[in-house]
Amino acid sequence: MPEEKSLMDRSWDLQRKIEERTKHVGKGRYGRVVKMARKPTGDEYLKTTQITALGLLLIGGLGFLIYWLFEYGSKYLVDAFK
Secondary structure, X not given: OOOOOOHHHHXXXXXXXXXXXXXXHHHOOOHXXXXXXXXXXXXHHHHHHHXXXXXXXXXXXXXXXXXXXXXXXXXXXXHHOO
């Protein structure tokens, strides 16, 4: 029966595997993008947050409008054509 590895040996093996996988991160297809990436300025972050919030509100409003039309709008349409 093969001897079981200790917890320490298994953790070192896992560490080596992780290091081997991440060794090529800056050299592949996405290496240039990763090297060019930078932390956004406060103004860039604020504008991105505002645009994202506006998009969420517009999509949410459109979804609510569609829901409202299907739920309550049919009553108004039926009454309009009586």
